Amino acid sequence: MTRLLVLLWGLLSGCAGELTAIPNTTTRVGEPQVERGTELELKIFTTLADCRSQVSPNDVHLCMPYVDRANGEVRLGFQFRLDGDPFQLPLTEDHIKIGHLGRELQGGGVNTVKIIPHDPERSAQLFVLLIDGSSSMRKGGRMEKVRKALMMPEVVQAFFPEDVKTGVVVFQFTDRGPVPLGGRLQVYENRRDFRQAIRSQLRVLSGYTHLFDAIKFATGDFLQRSDIQDLLTLHQMTPTVVALTDGFNNIRAADTCGDNADRLESLLSHLEAVRAPDSGTDPRRRPSVYTVGLGRPLRPAFKLREVTTTVDAGTLCGRRKVNRRINGDLENRGIDNASLEWIARVGGGQSYVRQDRRGLGQAFQGAAAARYNWFEVRYRIHPFYLRRSFKTTLRLISFATAEASVDLFPSAWVDAPPGLKGEDGWSVQRPYRVILVLLIPAFGMLLVLSYLGAAVTNAKRAMFMHVRKPKRPDGGPSSGAGTGSAPPPP
Numbered sequence: 001m002t003r004l005l006v007l008l009w010g011l012l013s014g015c016a017g018e019l020t021a022i023p024n025t026t027t028r029v030g031e032p033q034v035e036r037g038t039e040l041e042l043k044i045f046t047t048l049a050d051c052r053s054q055v056s057p058n059d060v061h062l063c064m065p066y067v068d069r070a071n072g073e074v075r076l077g078f079q080f081r082l083d084g085d086p087f088q089l090p091l092t093e094d095h096i097k098i099g100h101l102g103r104e105l106q107g108g109g110v111n112t113v114k115i116i117p118h119d120p121e122r123s124a125q126l127f128v129l130l131i132d133g134s135s136s137m138r139k140g141g142r143m144e145k146v147r148k149a150l151m152m153p154e155v156v157q158a159f160f161p162e163d164v165k166t167g168v169v170v171f172q173f174t175d176r177g178p179v180p181l182g183g184r185l186q187v188y189e190n191r192r193d194f195r196q197a198i199r200s201q202l203r204v205l206s207g208y209t210h211l212f213d214a215i216k217f218a219t220g221d222f223l224q225r226s227d228i229q230d231l232l233t234l235h236q237m238t239p240t241v242v243a244l245t246d247g248f249n250n251i252r253a254a255d256t257c258g259d260n261a262d263r264l265e266s267l268l269s270h271l272e273a274v275r276a277p278d279s280g281t282d283p284r285r286r287p288s289v290y291t292v293g294l295g296r297p298l299r300p301a302f303k304l305r306e307v308t309t310t311v312d313a314g315t316l317c318g319r320r321k322v323n324r325r326i327n328g329d330l331e332n333r334g335i336d337n338a339s340l341e342w343i344a345r346v347g348g349g350q351s352y353v354r355q356d357r358r359g360l361g362q363a364f365q366g367a368a369a370a371r372y373n374w375f376e377v378r379y380r381i382h383p384f385y386l387r388r389s390f391k392t393t394l395r396l397i398s399f400a401t402a403e404a405s406v407d408l409f410p411s412a413w414v415d416a417p418p419g420l421k422g423e424d425g426w427s428v429q430r431p432y433r434v435i436l437v438l439l440i441p442a443f444g445m446l447l448v449l450s451y452l453g454a455a456v457t458n459a460k461r462a463m464f465m466h467v468r469k470p471k472r473p474d475g476g477p478s479s480g481a482g483t484g485s486a487p488p489p490p
Protein backbone atom coordinates (compact mmCIF):
# COMPACT_ATOMS: atom_id res chain seq x y z
CA MET A 1 0.00 0.00 0.00
CA THR A 2 2.87 2.39 0.79
CA ARG A 3 4.40 1.76 -2.62
CA LEU A 4 1.03 2.49 -4.18
CA LEU A 5 0.72 5.85 -2.43
CA VAL A 6 4.26 6.79 -3.44
CA LEU A 7 3.45 5.91 -7.03
CA LEU A 8 0.26 7.97 -6.90
CA TRP A 9 2.08 11.00 -5.57
CA GLY A 10 4.77 10.68 -8.22
CA LEU A 11 2.23 10.50 -10.98
CA LEU A 12 0.32 13.54 -9.72
CA SER A 13 3.18 15.88 -8.88
CA GLY A 14 6.40 14.35 -10.07
CA CYS A 15 9.71 15.31 -8.54
CA ALA A 16 12.46 17.53 -9.91
CA GLY A 17 14.82 19.88 -8.21
CA GLU A 18 13.89 23.24 -9.84
CA LEU A 19 10.22 22.56 -10.56
CA THR A 20 7.19 23.45 -8.48
CA ALA A 21 4.04 21.33 -8.42
CA ILE A 22 0.96 23.42 -9.23
CA PRO A 23 -1.79 22.76 -6.66
CA ASN A 24 -4.82 20.82 -7.88
CA THR A 25 -3.17 19.92 -11.18
CA THR A 26 -0.75 17.32 -12.51
CA THR A 27 1.48 20.07 -13.95
CA ARG A 28 4.78 21.41 -12.71
CA VAL A 29 6.22 24.85 -13.42
CA GLY A 30 9.81 26.04 -13.74
CA GLU A 31 11.49 29.23 -12.61
CA PRO A 32 10.26 32.29 -14.57
CA GLN A 33 12.75 33.88 -16.94
CA VAL A 34 12.70 37.69 -17.05
CA GLU A 35 13.94 39.46 -20.16
CA ARG A 36 16.89 41.67 -19.27
CA GLY A 37 17.23 45.29 -20.33
CA THR A 38 13.50 46.13 -20.29
CA GLU A 39 12.05 49.25 -18.67
CA LEU A 40 9.74 47.28 -16.37
CA GLU A 41 10.23 43.89 -14.75
CA LEU A 42 7.42 41.49 -15.62
CA LYS A 43 7.16 39.08 -12.69
CA ILE A 44 5.26 35.81 -13.30
CA PHE A 45 4.08 34.20 -10.06
CA THR A 46 4.99 30.51 -9.81
CA THR A 47 5.11 29.70 -6.08
CA LEU A 48 2.79 30.04 -3.12
CA ALA A 49 5.36 32.27 -1.43
CA ASP A 50 5.29 34.70 -4.39
CA CYS A 51 1.51 34.89 -4.35
CA ARG A 52 1.11 35.19 -0.60
CA SER A 53 3.52 38.12 -0.52
CA GLN A 54 1.65 40.15 -3.17
CA VAL A 55 -2.05 39.22 -3.22
CA SER A 56 -4.86 38.84 -0.71
CA PRO A 57 -5.36 35.37 0.84
CA ASN A 58 -8.66 34.93 -1.02
CA ASP A 59 -6.94 35.40 -4.38
CA VAL A 60 -3.95 33.10 -3.95
CA HIS A 61 -5.64 30.34 -5.97
CA LEU A 62 -6.11 32.83 -8.84
CA CYS A 63 -2.51 33.97 -8.61
CA MET A 64 -0.98 30.48 -8.97
CA PRO A 65 -0.52 28.97 -12.45
CA TYR A 66 -3.24 26.64 -13.67
CA VAL A 67 -3.44 24.28 -16.65
CA ASP A 68 -6.67 22.55 -17.68
CA ARG A 69 -5.68 20.17 -20.47
CA ALA A 70 -9.19 18.88 -21.08
CA ASN A 71 -10.53 22.38 -21.82
CA GLY A 72 -7.31 23.70 -23.37
CA GLU A 73 -6.85 26.54 -20.88
CA VAL A 74 -3.79 28.12 -19.28
CA ARG A 75 -3.75 30.73 -16.54
CA LEU A 76 -0.88 32.77 -15.10
CA GLY A 77 -0.68 35.58 -12.52
CA PHE A 78 1.83 38.38 -13.06
CA GLN A 79 2.89 41.83 -11.92
CA PHE A 80 4.89 44.76 -13.28
CA ARG A 81 7.71 46.18 -11.17
CA LEU A 82 9.90 49.26 -11.39
CA ASP A 83 13.05 49.48 -9.29
CA GLY A 84 11.85 46.43 -7.33
CA ASP A 85 8.48 47.93 -6.35
CA PRO A 86 5.06 47.07 -7.86
CA PHE A 87 4.17 49.39 -10.74
CA GLN A 88 0.43 49.82 -11.17
CA LEU A 89 -0.96 49.99 -14.69
CA PRO A 90 -4.24 49.97 -16.55
CA LEU A 91 -3.96 46.96 -18.85
CA THR A 92 -6.15 45.23 -21.43
CA GLU A 93 -5.78 42.45 -24.00
CA ASP A 94 -4.74 45.10 -26.53
CA HIS A 95 -1.52 45.93 -24.75
CA ILE A 96 0.07 42.54 -24.13
CA LYS A 97 1.05 39.64 -26.40
CA ILE A 98 0.94 35.97 -25.42
CA GLY A 99 3.30 33.42 -26.93
CA HIS A 100 2.78 29.63 -26.72
CA LEU A 101 5.52 27.31 -27.97
CA GLY A 102 7.05 30.24 -29.83
CA ARG A 103 3.83 31.23 -31.62
CA GLU A 104 1.95 34.44 -30.88
CA LEU A 105 -1.71 33.98 -29.96
CA GLN A 106 -4.46 36.22 -31.26
CA GLY A 107 -7.68 37.06 -29.49
CA GLY A 108 -10.93 35.56 -30.76
CA GLY A 109 -11.73 32.16 -32.25
CA VAL A 110 -10.06 29.13 -30.70
CA ASN A 111 -7.17 31.09 -29.28
CA THR A 112 -8.96 33.39 -26.85
CA VAL A 113 -6.98 35.73 -24.58
CA LYS A 114 -8.35 37.49 -21.49
CA ILE A 115 -6.69 39.86 -19.02
CA ILE A 116 -8.27 40.14 -15.56
CA PRO A 117 -6.99 43.00 -13.34
CA HIS A 118 -6.83 42.63 -9.58
CA ASP A 119 -6.38 44.94 -6.59
CA PRO A 120 -7.09 48.46 -7.87
CA GLU A 121 -4.56 50.83 -6.37
CA ARG A 122 -4.64 54.54 -5.69
CA SER A 123 -1.43 55.89 -7.16
CA ALA A 124 -0.04 59.41 -7.43
CA GLN A 125 -1.67 60.90 -10.51
CA LEU A 126 -2.26 64.19 -12.27
CA PHE A 127 -5.75 64.13 -13.77
CA VAL A 128 -6.28 66.35 -16.81
CA LEU A 129 -10.02 66.77 -17.41
CA LEU A 130 -11.09 67.93 -20.88
CA ILE A 131 -14.73 69.04 -20.83
CA ASP A 132 -16.61 69.86 -24.03
CA GLY A 133 -17.63 73.52 -23.92
CA SER A 134 -19.26 73.73 -27.36
CA SER A 135 -22.70 75.18 -28.01
CA SER A 136 -24.39 71.75 -28.10
CA MET A 137 -23.68 71.29 -24.37
CA ARG A 138 -26.63 73.64 -23.70
CA LYS A 139 -29.14 71.08 -25.00
CA GLY A 140 -31.06 69.09 -22.45
CA GLY A 141 -29.07 70.42 -19.50
CA ARG A 142 -25.96 68.47 -20.57
CA MET A 143 -23.45 70.74 -18.85
CA GLU A 144 -25.49 70.63 -15.65
CA LYS A 145 -25.31 66.80 -15.72
CA VAL A 146 -21.53 67.01 -16.02
CA ARG A 147 -21.32 69.52 -13.18
CA LYS A 148 -23.40 67.35 -10.85
CA ALA A 149 -21.46 64.22 -11.78
CA LEU A 150 -18.09 65.86 -11.04
CA MET A 151 -19.36 67.03 -7.64
CA MET A 152 -20.64 63.62 -6.53
CA PRO A 153 -18.87 62.68 -3.27
CA GLU A 154 -17.62 59.38 -4.65
CA VAL A 155 -16.18 61.09 -7.75
CA VAL A 156 -14.40 63.76 -5.71
CA GLN A 157 -13.01 61.06 -3.44
CA ALA A 158 -11.76 59.13 -6.48
CA PHE A 159 -9.85 62.16 -7.73
CA PHE A 160 -8.56 63.04 -4.25
CA PRO A 161 -7.96 59.83 -2.25
CA GLU A 162 -6.89 60.38 1.33
CA ASP A 163 -3.64 58.43 1.28
CA VAL A 164 -2.19 59.44 -2.13
CA LYS A 165 -0.98 62.75 -3.56
CA THR A 166 -3.01 63.76 -6.62
CA GLY A 167 -3.81 66.89 -8.59
CA VAL A 168 -6.57 67.86 -11.05
CA VAL A 169 -6.41 70.31 -13.96
CA VAL A 170 -9.63 71.20 -15.81
CA PHE A 171 -9.80 72.50 -19.39
CA GLN A 172 -12.80 73.29 -21.54
CA PHE A 173 -12.38 72.96 -25.28
CA THR A 174 -14.13 74.53 -28.24
CA ASP A 175 -12.88 75.82 -31.60
CA ARG A 176 -10.76 78.29 -29.60
CA GLY A 177 -8.70 75.46 -28.19
CA PRO A 178 -8.47 74.18 -24.62
CA VAL A 179 -9.14 76.94 -22.08
CA PRO A 180 -8.28 76.49 -18.36
CA LEU A 181 -11.32 76.54 -16.13
CA GLY A 182 -11.87 80.12 -15.08
CA GLY A 183 -9.33 81.39 -17.62
CA ARG A 184 -6.28 80.71 -15.44
CA LEU A 185 -4.32 77.46 -15.21
CA GLN A 186 -4.61 75.96 -11.77
CA VAL A 187 -3.78 72.56 -10.34
CA TYR A 188 -6.43 71.69 -7.77
CA GLU A 189 -4.85 69.79 -4.91
CA ASN A 190 -7.77 69.40 -2.51
CA ARG A 191 -11.46 68.61 -2.61
CA ARG A 192 -12.69 72.00 -1.47
CA ASP A 193 -10.96 74.01 -4.21
CA PHE A 194 -12.03 71.51 -6.86
CA ARG A 195 -15.70 71.59 -5.84
CA GLN A 196 -15.75 75.38 -5.69
CA ALA A 197 -14.23 75.70 -9.17
CA ILE A 198 -16.63 73.20 -10.74
CA ARG A 199 -19.63 74.82 -9.06
CA SER A 200 -18.83 78.39 -10.04
CA GLN A 201 -16.78 78.24 -13.24
CA LEU A 202 -17.87 75.24 -15.33
CA ARG A 203 -20.21 76.56 -18.00
CA VAL A 204 -21.11 76.32 -21.69
CA LEU A 205 -18.89 78.39 -23.97
CA SER A 206 -19.57 78.44 -27.72
CA GLY A 207 -18.19 77.22 -31.02
CA TYR A 208 -17.37 73.87 -32.60
CA THR A 209 -15.93 70.76 -30.94
CA HIS A 210 -12.17 70.49 -31.50
CA LEU A 211 -11.92 67.27 -29.51
CA PHE A 212 -8.90 65.73 -31.24
CA ASP A 213 -6.81 68.91 -30.91
CA ALA A 214 -7.66 69.12 -27.21
CA ILE A 215 -6.48 65.54 -26.54
CA LYS A 216 -3.31 66.13 -28.55
CA PHE A 217 -2.59 69.26 -26.51
CA ALA A 218 -3.26 67.59 -23.15
CA THR A 219 -0.96 64.64 -23.92
CA GLY A 220 1.72 66.71 -25.65
CA ASP A 221 2.48 70.40 -25.18
CA PHE A 222 0.75 70.66 -21.82
CA LEU A 223 2.78 67.83 -20.25
CA GLN A 224 5.99 69.36 -21.61
CA ARG A 225 5.51 72.61 -19.67
CA SER A 226 8.34 73.07 -17.21
CA ASP A 227 6.01 73.70 -14.26
CA ILE A 228 3.99 70.54 -15.05
CA GLN A 229 7.16 68.51 -15.49
CA ASP A 230 8.41 69.73 -12.10
CA LEU A 231 5.08 68.80 -10.49
CA LEU A 232 5.10 65.31 -11.99
CA THR A 233 8.68 64.70 -10.93
CA LEU A 234 8.32 66.13 -7.43
CA HIS A 235 5.35 63.94 -6.51
CA GLN A 236 6.13 60.99 -8.84
CA MET A 237 2.78 61.49 -10.57
CA THR A 238 1.52 59.71 -13.66
CA PRO A 239 -0.68 61.78 -16.01
CA THR A 240 -4.20 60.56 -16.80
CA VAL A 241 -6.29 62.42 -19.38
CA VAL A 242 -10.10 62.18 -19.26
CA ALA A 243 -11.91 63.70 -22.26
CA LEU A 244 -15.70 64.22 -22.28
CA THR A 245 -17.81 65.22 -25.28
CA ASP A 246 -21.45 65.13 -26.31
CA GLY A 247 -20.88 64.59 -30.03
CA PHE A 248 -18.23 64.51 -32.74
CA ASN A 249 -14.94 66.13 -33.47
CA ASN A 250 -16.20 69.00 -35.61
CA ILE A 251 -13.92 71.60 -37.21
CA ARG A 252 -16.35 73.43 -39.51
CA ALA A 253 -20.01 73.39 -40.53
CA ALA A 254 -19.44 71.33 -43.70
CA ASP A 255 -17.59 68.48 -41.95
CA THR A 256 -18.73 64.93 -42.67
CA CYS A 257 -17.99 61.85 -40.64
CA GLY A 258 -15.48 60.72 -43.25
CA ASP A 259 -13.53 63.98 -42.87
CA ASN A 260 -12.51 62.84 -39.38
CA ALA A 261 -10.70 59.72 -40.58
CA ASP A 262 -7.39 61.45 -41.38
CA ARG A 263 -7.69 63.68 -38.30
CA LEU A 264 -8.23 60.69 -36.03
CA GLU A 265 -5.32 58.83 -37.62
CA SER A 266 -3.06 61.80 -36.89
CA LEU A 267 -4.17 61.88 -33.24
CA LEU A 268 -3.66 58.13 -32.82
CA SER A 269 -0.15 58.35 -34.26
CA HIS A 270 0.59 61.10 -31.76
CA LEU A 271 -0.71 59.00 -28.84
CA GLU A 272 1.32 56.02 -29.94
CA ALA A 273 4.45 58.20 -30.09
CA VAL A 274 4.09 59.81 -26.63
CA ARG A 275 3.36 56.43 -25.05
CA ALA A 276 6.04 54.48 -26.93
CA PRO A 277 8.84 52.75 -25.01
CA ASP A 278 11.41 54.52 -27.19
CA SER A 279 9.92 57.97 -26.51
CA GLY A 280 12.69 58.70 -24.02
CA THR A 281 10.14 59.57 -21.33
CA ASP A 282 10.15 57.99 -17.90
CA PRO A 283 7.39 55.33 -17.74
CA ARG A 284 5.84 57.26 -14.86
CA ARG A 285 5.38 60.33 -17.09
CA ARG A 286 3.64 58.62 -20.03
CA PRO A 287 -0.07 59.49 -20.23
CA SER A 288 -3.12 57.24 -20.33
CA VAL A 289 -6.27 58.49 -22.05
CA TYR A 290 -9.90 57.80 -21.10
CA THR A 291 -12.91 59.00 -23.09
CA VAL A 292 -16.45 59.70 -21.94
CA GLY A 293 -19.36 60.18 -24.31
CA LEU A 294 -22.47 61.99 -23.05
CA GLY A 295 -25.47 60.68 -24.97
CA ARG A 296 -26.48 57.70 -27.09
CA PRO A 297 -23.90 55.87 -29.22
CA LEU A 298 -24.40 56.46 -32.94
CA ARG A 299 -23.10 52.95 -33.66
CA PRO A 300 -24.07 50.70 -30.71
CA ALA A 301 -22.70 47.56 -32.40
CA PHE A 302 -19.29 49.07 -33.20
CA LYS A 303 -16.34 46.98 -31.99
CA LEU A 304 -12.74 47.70 -32.84
CA ARG A 305 -11.38 44.21 -33.48
CA GLU A 306 -7.74 45.17 -33.80
CA VAL A 307 -5.93 48.15 -32.31
CA THR A 308 -4.33 50.08 -35.14
CA THR A 309 -3.42 53.69 -35.85
CA THR A 310 -4.52 53.35 -39.48
CA VAL A 311 -8.07 54.66 -39.78
CA ASP A 312 -10.39 53.73 -42.62
CA ALA A 313 -13.39 56.03 -43.11
CA GLY A 314 -15.72 53.09 -43.69
CA THR A 315 -14.61 51.42 -40.47
CA LEU A 316 -14.93 54.66 -38.54
CA CYS A 317 -18.32 55.76 -39.84
CA GLY A 318 -19.96 52.77 -41.44
CA ARG A 319 -20.55 52.84 -45.19
CA ARG A 320 -23.87 54.67 -45.02
CA LYS A 321 -22.60 57.49 -42.81
CA VAL A 322 -19.25 58.35 -44.41
CA ASN A 323 -20.61 61.35 -46.31
CA ARG A 324 -23.22 62.45 -43.79
CA ARG A 325 -22.76 65.89 -42.27
CA ILE A 326 -21.95 66.11 -38.58
CA ASN A 327 -23.43 69.52 -37.86
CA GLY A 328 -27.20 69.33 -37.68
CA ASP A 329 -27.37 65.68 -38.76
CA LEU A 330 -25.19 63.01 -37.13
CA GLU A 331 -24.72 64.96 -33.90
CA ASN A 332 -28.51 64.88 -33.42
CA ARG A 333 -28.61 61.11 -33.82
CA GLY A 334 -25.88 60.17 -31.34
CA ILE A 335 -22.26 60.56 -30.35
CA ASP A 336 -19.16 59.33 -32.20
CA ASN A 337 -18.55 56.31 -29.96
CA ALA A 338 -16.28 54.73 -32.60
CA SER A 339 -13.69 57.53 -32.35
CA LEU A 340 -13.92 57.54 -28.55
CA GLU A 341 -13.25 53.81 -28.34
CA TRP A 342 -10.38 54.07 -30.82
CA ILE A 343 -8.72 56.86 -28.82
CA ALA A 344 -9.07 55.06 -25.50
CA ARG A 345 -7.69 51.76 -26.75
CA VAL A 346 -4.63 53.34 -28.36
CA GLY A 347 -4.28 55.63 -25.33
CA GLY A 348 -4.21 52.74 -22.86
CA GLY A 349 -7.48 53.63 -21.12
CA GLN A 350 -11.17 52.83 -21.45
CA SER A 351 -14.14 54.41 -23.17
CA TYR A 352 -17.51 55.06 -21.53
CA VAL A 353 -20.82 56.14 -23.06
CA ARG A 354 -23.38 57.42 -20.54
CA GLN A 355 -26.57 59.45 -20.61
CA ASP A 356 -27.27 60.47 -17.01
CA ARG A 357 -25.52 62.02 -14.04
CA ARG A 358 -25.00 58.74 -12.20
CA GLY A 359 -23.57 57.03 -15.28
CA LEU A 360 -21.16 59.93 -15.83
CA GLY A 361 -20.06 59.68 -12.20
CA GLN A 362 -19.29 55.99 -12.61
CA ALA A 363 -17.24 56.78 -15.73
CA PHE A 364 -15.16 59.41 -13.89
CA GLN A 365 -14.62 56.98 -11.03
CA GLY A 366 -13.44 54.29 -13.43
CA ALA A 367 -10.96 56.61 -15.06
CA ALA A 368 -9.60 57.72 -11.69
CA ALA A 369 -9.14 54.29 -10.13
CA ALA A 370 -8.28 51.95 -12.96
CA ARG A 371 -4.70 51.08 -12.06
CA TYR A 372 -4.03 47.62 -10.74
CA ASN A 373 -1.44 45.84 -8.63
CA TRP A 374 -1.43 42.50 -10.47
CA PHE A 375 -3.15 40.68 -13.31
CA GLU A 376 -4.32 37.29 -14.49
CA VAL A 377 -3.83 36.24 -18.07
CA ARG A 378 -6.00 33.43 -19.37
CA TYR A 379 -5.76 31.92 -22.79
CA ARG A 380 -7.45 29.07 -24.55
CA ILE A 381 -5.73 26.82 -27.10
CA HIS A 382 -6.35 23.41 -28.67
CA PRO A 383 -5.78 20.70 -26.01
CA PHE A 384 -3.32 18.97 -28.34
CA TYR A 385 -0.77 21.69 -27.58
CA LEU A 386 -0.97 21.00 -23.85
CA ARG A 387 -0.01 17.32 -24.07
CA ARG A 388 3.70 18.06 -23.73
CA SER A 389 5.91 20.60 -21.98
CA PHE A 390 5.55 24.14 -23.29
CA LYS A 391 6.81 27.69 -22.80
CA THR A 392 4.47 30.65 -22.31
CA THR A 393 5.76 34.18 -23.00
CA LEU A 394 4.19 37.48 -21.90
CA ARG A 395 5.28 40.70 -23.62
CA LEU A 396 4.06 44.26 -23.06
CA ILE A 397 3.67 45.99 -26.45
CA SER A 398 2.68 49.53 -25.48
CA PHE A 399 3.57 52.11 -22.86
CA ALA A 400 6.82 50.38 -21.84
CA THR A 401 9.02 47.35 -22.53
CA ALA A 402 8.56 44.26 -20.36
CA GLU A 403 8.81 40.55 -21.12
CA ALA A 404 9.05 37.23 -19.25
CA SER A 405 8.49 33.54 -19.92
CA VAL A 406 7.90 30.35 -17.98
CA ASP A 407 8.11 26.62 -18.77
CA LEU A 408 5.27 24.29 -17.76
CA PHE A 409 5.47 20.50 -17.62
CA PRO A 410 2.20 18.54 -17.73
CA SER A 411 2.32 14.97 -16.37
CA ALA A 412 2.82 12.35 -19.05
CA TRP A 413 0.86 9.78 -17.05
CA VAL A 414 -2.35 11.24 -15.77
CA ASP A 415 -4.60 14.31 -16.13
CA ALA A 416 -6.32 16.24 -13.41
CA PRO A 417 -10.10 16.28 -13.74
CA PRO A 418 -11.32 19.07 -16.06
CA GLY A 419 -12.42 22.30 -14.44
CA LEU A 420 -16.05 23.27 -14.18
CA LYS A 421 -17.25 25.99 -16.56
CA GLY A 422 -17.82 29.26 -14.72
CA GLU A 423 -20.33 31.97 -15.55
CA ASP A 424 -17.70 33.79 -17.62
CA GLY A 425 -17.05 30.71 -19.76
CA TRP A 426 -13.67 29.94 -18.20
CA SER A 427 -12.81 26.89 -16.14
CA VAL A 428 -12.96 26.85 -12.36
CA GLN A 429 -10.40 24.43 -11.00
CA ARG A 430 -11.41 21.53 -8.78
CA PRO A 431 -9.32 20.53 -5.74
CA TYR A 432 -7.15 17.43 -5.24
CA ARG A 433 -9.84 15.62 -3.32
CA VAL A 434 -11.76 15.32 -6.57
CA ILE A 435 -8.72 13.72 -8.16
CA LEU A 436 -8.39 11.29 -5.28
CA VAL A 437 -12.09 10.41 -5.43
CA LEU A 438 -11.57 9.43 -9.03
CA LEU A 439 -8.25 7.65 -8.66
CA ILE A 440 -8.46 5.81 -5.35
CA PRO A 441 -11.24 3.47 -6.54
CA ALA A 442 -9.15 2.67 -9.61
CA PHE A 443 -6.08 1.91 -7.55
CA GLY A 444 -8.25 -0.03 -5.13
CA MET A 445 -9.53 -2.13 -8.00
CA LEU A 446 -5.94 -2.77 -9.14
CA LEU A 447 -5.04 -3.85 -5.61
CA VAL A 448 -8.05 -6.22 -5.45
CA LEU A 449 -7.18 -7.68 -8.83
CA SER A 450 -3.58 -8.29 -7.75
CA TYR A 451 -4.71 -10.25 -4.68
CA LEU A 452 -7.41 -12.00 -6.67
CA GLY A 453 -4.87 -13.09 -9.26
CA ALA A 454 -2.67 -14.71 -6.64
CA ALA A 455 -5.66 -16.47 -5.05
CA VAL A 456 -6.79 -17.88 -8.40
CA THR A 457 -3.30 -19.22 -9.12
CA ASN A 458 -3.07 -20.98 -5.77
CA ALA A 459 -6.53 -22.48 -6.23
CA LYS A 460 -5.57 -23.86 -9.65
CA ARG A 461 -2.47 -25.46 -8.19
CA ALA A 462 -4.47 -27.09 -5.41
CA MET A 463 -7.12 -28.43 -7.78
CA PHE A 464 -4.85 -29.89 -10.40
CA MET A 465 -1.92 -30.92 -8.14
CA HIS A 466 0.57 -28.95 -10.14
CA VAL A 467 3.33 -29.75 -7.58
CA ARG A 468 6.23 -31.67 -9.10
CA LYS A 469 7.97 -34.37 -7.04
CA PRO A 470 11.74 -33.94 -6.60
CA LYS A 471 13.94 -36.47 -8.38
CA ARG A 472 16.51 -38.82 -6.74
CA PRO A 473 20.17 -38.28 -7.34
CA ASP A 474 20.36 -41.48 -9.45
CA GLY A 475 17.55 -40.25 -11.67
CA GLY A 476 14.95 -42.71 -10.32
CA PRO A 477 11.66 -41.76 -8.79
CA SER A 478 11.69 -40.09 -5.48
CA SER A 479 11.07 -42.07 -2.31
CA GLY A 480 9.75 -39.17 -0.40
CA ALA A 481 7.58 -39.28 2.63
CA GLY A 482 4.54 -39.73 0.47
CA THR A 483 5.61 -43.33 -0.38
CA GLY A 484 5.76 -44.58 3.26
CA SER A 485 9.38 -45.97 2.89
CA ALA A 486 12.50 -44.77 4.68
CA PRO A 487 15.44 -43.04 2.93
CA PRO A 488 18.26 -45.41 1.83
CA PRO A 489 21.21 -45.88 4.16
CA PRO A 490 24.40 -44.03 3.50
